[in-house]
Every structure is written in C-alpha cells, then in structure tokens.
Amino acid sequence: MLQLIALFLKQQFKVTFASASQKSENAADLKALGIDEVSIALNASSFDVFVQYLKPTIVVFDRFMTEEQFGWRVTESCPKAIRILDTEDLHFLRKVRHQQLKKGTKFTNEVLLNSKDAKREIAAILRCDLSLIISTYEMDLLKTVFKIDENILYYLPFLFHKIDQNHIKKWKPFKDRNHFVFIGNFFHKPNVDAVITLKKEVWSTIRKMLPKAELHIYGAYLNQQIQQLENKKEGFMIKGFAENSQEVIEKAKVVLAPLRFGAGIKGKLSEAMICGTPSVTTVIGAEGMHKNIPWNGFITNDFEEFSRKAVQLYQDEKYWKNAQKNGVEIINKIYDKEKLSPLFIDRLEEIQGNLEAHRTQNFLGNLLQLQTLQATKYMSKWIEAKNKL
Template sequence: YLVNDLTKREMASIYRCDLSLIISKYEFNLLMNTFKVDASILIYLPFLMEQLNAEIINSYSAFKERKHFMSIGNFLHEPNWNVVLYLKNTIWPLIKKELPEAELHIYGAYATEKVNQLHNNKEGFIIKGWAENTKEAYTNARVCLAPLQFGAGLKGKLIDAMLFGTPSITTNIGAEAMHDDLPWNGSITDNPLEFANKAIKLYQDKSLWIEAQQNGISIINQCYDKEKYENIFAKIIEQTSNQINQHRLKNFTGAMLQHHTLKSTKYLSKWIEEKNKKNNY
C-alpha cells in the first residue's frame, strides 16, 4: 500500500487538513508509526455510543428465545460478499453438520441474482436480503457470524451485535482495533474449523453465551463511551481553533501541499493562456 496512488492521495488529504478524525486505533497507530504523521493533526474518535444501562440489558431476548445464526452486510461491499461466499462454501457446512436444525440467515441490501442463487432451504442457508428491522434481525438470532477476510476500520455489524446483546464469532481482521484488551463478545479465530467449532459451542452453551453477551456490553460501555469522547473532541477543537496559526506552523508538509495545489492551478491557467495566444497568431 505504500506505493499505491490512493494511499498517497489520502495521506496528502490528511496533511492538508488541520485535523483528521480517525475511528480506528490500529489506523491511528499506522499513521503515526508507518507514515510518521504527527499526532497533533490526528484525533482518535471511535463510534459514539450511549451507555448500555440495566433497562436496555434487561430488554434483550433471552438465550432460549433466540434461535439460528445470522450474518449481515451490504452485498455490494466486497468484504461482505466475500464473507457470504466463505460462509456458504466453508464455514456453514461444518456447522450444519453438527446442528442440522439450525439455519443461517443472511441479511443485506442490494441482493442481486447471484446473491439470491445461494439461497438453499435444505442447507438452511437463507438469503433474507434487506433487513427491514435491524434490531429484530439481531435479537431473533442466537449468534452472529462475521468471518471477515479483509477490510479496515470499525465493523458496524459487530458493534450492532454488541448493542443488541448478540454474541459473535469473527476473525482477527473483524475484531481489529475494536475491543482494546477486553475479552471479545464471543470468539476470534482465523481457522475455519475452529471458527465453526466455536460457533457451535457458543450456540449450545448458555453460560458461555451469557458471558460473551456481558463482554459485549463492557466493550460498548468502555471503548465507545459517547460522553467521554465527545468531551475530548470538543476540547481539542477549541484548543486548535484558539491556536490555529501556531498549529498550522507545525504542519509544514501540509502548508507545502496547500501551496503547490494552489500554485499548480495558477500556472496551469497561465500556460493555457499563452498557448491560446500562440494559436491565435
């Protein structure tokens, strides 16, 4: 990615800005350690979630009231489509063999014909398409499956799983930068056989399931505390605004990029003007 033109464009955009909001600690550290971006022009600002209080937690559907597995994601997004194929061809057959009565419900917008062709009632692989009620899609299911093979940032599907009290099985890519050092809301593994086995155990073991649900609550309340990060964000914005000239003096690379962006347009227009003059002679 270091030689990728898109990387260069994004890095230039960060340097041109006074501040950039970064939602992932992994990417925040990548910018500082690999690209040597100064922390003064970066703000770590994850998803801002209200605290999960007792009233919300007590409203969750109980273990016995839930059944089946679920997975969710916009089918046009390549990491999500890859997940569906990986579940269909690798993970789900292993789970279905041990849990013949279980189903896997696949939710997502933009279900094209190639997506719907994967629907198979006999296999229990059910393409549900767009979820009219996301909360119900999660709270009706006992376990969320998200075997992401690639992707970046914070995974909204896994945040939602925690918000709705649904334990999940995911990969290291899926859980990347999402839970600090707290125990996961289920299990994390990149091995397909282990992934299936952990999903089966979580589906069957009520005590393990409740523990995983509690882990998710702790992650939301400790890692995505809206009040905490709103206050930090507001403080940084105020400090930067009050010292904007000094702040910009520290970012010479950004000033240089801004200069060349504006000057290149200026001299391109002069070149066009001279060219047109010659064409008129």
C-alpha cells in the same frame, strides 16, 4: 456521520449537509433533524459560490475522495474554516488487503507504503486540520508506519450510550433466540466476500452439527451473486434489506462475520454487542475494536475452528452469557458517548482558538497546499472548462 451530526446539533451548531450523490430511498431523513440538504456538483465553480455564501466555521469531508474534490475550494473560499476529514476507515488499507488476498501474497507494511491509494489518502489527511480515525489499529498504523504527526489525528470511534441494566433486561434470553445471522450492505466488497466464505468454508460444518439451525443473510443492495447462494434445504437464507437491523440481530443467537479483508471498526459487530448477541469473527473483523478486553465471542482465522466456536456459542448458554458480558464491557469502556463527545468538542475549540499556529506546525500539509502540487485542483478546473465546450 449521523453520530457526528447529532453531536454537532447537540452543541447548537447549524448543520448543512451538501452532497454530489443522488439521494437513495434508504437515506436518513435529515430534514426531520433540522438539517439543510444541498445538492452540489463535481468540478464546478458553483460550489465556490455556495460555500462563500454559507461561510462555515467547520467543514467535514466524508472520506478522502470528497476532500480531493472540494478541499482546495474550501481552502480558497473559506480559509478560516477548520477542515476535518472523516476517514470512516482507511480505504487504502482495505483496498491493499483485498489486492493481496486476490494475488495470494502476503500483506506487509512495505506494500502499503508503495500503494498509490495510500499516497492519495495520506495526502488528504496531511491537507486537513484534523482527521478522525475510527480504529486504534489505524491510529497506530498512521503514526508508526506513515509517521503522521499525532497533532493532526484524532481517535474517535463510534459513539454509543452505555448499556445499563434496564437495557439488558429488554434483551431476549438465550432460550428465546434462534439461528445465526450476517448483516451488511453488498456495495461493500468485504461483505460479499464474507458471505461467499460462509457458504464455502463455514456453513456446511455448522449445519452438520446443528441440522435444524439456519443462517439468515441480510443487507441492502443485494446482487445476483449473493442471491444465487440461497439454499433453503441447507438453511442458507438470503433475506435482503432489513428495515430494522437491531431487531434482526436481537432475535439471532450468534452473529457470524468471517471477514478476510477490510478496515476500520465493524458496525455489524458493535451492533451485535449493543443487542447482546455474541459473535464469531476474524482477526481483521475484530481489529481495533476491543483493546485488551476479551471479545464477545471468538476470534479466529481458521474456519474449521470458526465453525466449532460458532456451534459452541449456539449450544452453551454459560459460554454465550459470558461472551455477552464481554460485549457490554467493550461498549461501555471504549465507545461511551458521554465521555468521548466533550473531549472531541474540546479539541475542536482548541484548534479553533489557535488555528494559525496549528497550521504552521503542519509543514507537510502546507507543502501540499502549494499550487505546484495541487494536481487535483487543476484537473478539476480542466474538467469544468471542458464541460462548458
């Protein structure tokens, strides 16, 4: 979201950030960027007044739940505004994978197609003029399994500056790096599961081969379940919130991310590449992130192999440096901000100049805008009326 905001600001857009959530102490300082921050209420017609006064030309919904709540209001109050859904990742994909993992049953496309969460999120995608899809895997899933028209989808991964030689020269060399690291906020269930997996399946094997190595676990919203895993004698260190995530990753020798479920592309792994730190992860961890370019480390779902490859990266400088080079290639070829940004702006301008025709072609989206199918709208109105009693 911050990358999108920066992109809009570069285009001289006036940006207003409206949120129904309470602002946390770790929130980004948007006012310093010249952005108006507005508090909005759920299930309240006060939003209608706000958005009618604002008269936006583009509205970006942060995830499908926001579109469910406010999308119909934007449609009624600002019918000419382009409605964009920033999926972040496909939430139904992550949720279904988690459910199947807990059940011990196989993940299939049929399970996805029967998911109520999938139906909600797909409906939000269909209602919007454009949905931003962060992963090549998810882009393919939407087109092939859910038969979504590519005309309302747009592949937009993270936007990074290229890694040049000056950047590389600033990285700590192999000999000056120590320990393994995992980083990720613990509101996010895949991160909680990954740390438990590190404790139960991975770390004891690594520690036997590297008795002086340590694993440092960083992340916001630390809970008791994670805190109780700390064992300083075994080098399993719970560090908590990191003021500067890149500083933490740059000091480490290897990033470990045994993700057993999830979706989208993983910030911890792209950040590892930016910091020149190789990583070991799972198939889901690397999913949709590197196309045909070799990974900056190793990918496996076998945790014995995961542990051995982590140790090899930790000990073998040649292997480590080669993995680091792969990370540079992935960032420079797939996430190039200077290449991706103007293409996205061009797509927005194309839709803006042809909005009526664009919407006419989206028949299923038009169908979902019919009043008889707008359950979320009337539920919101009912809640608002009830709250006034």
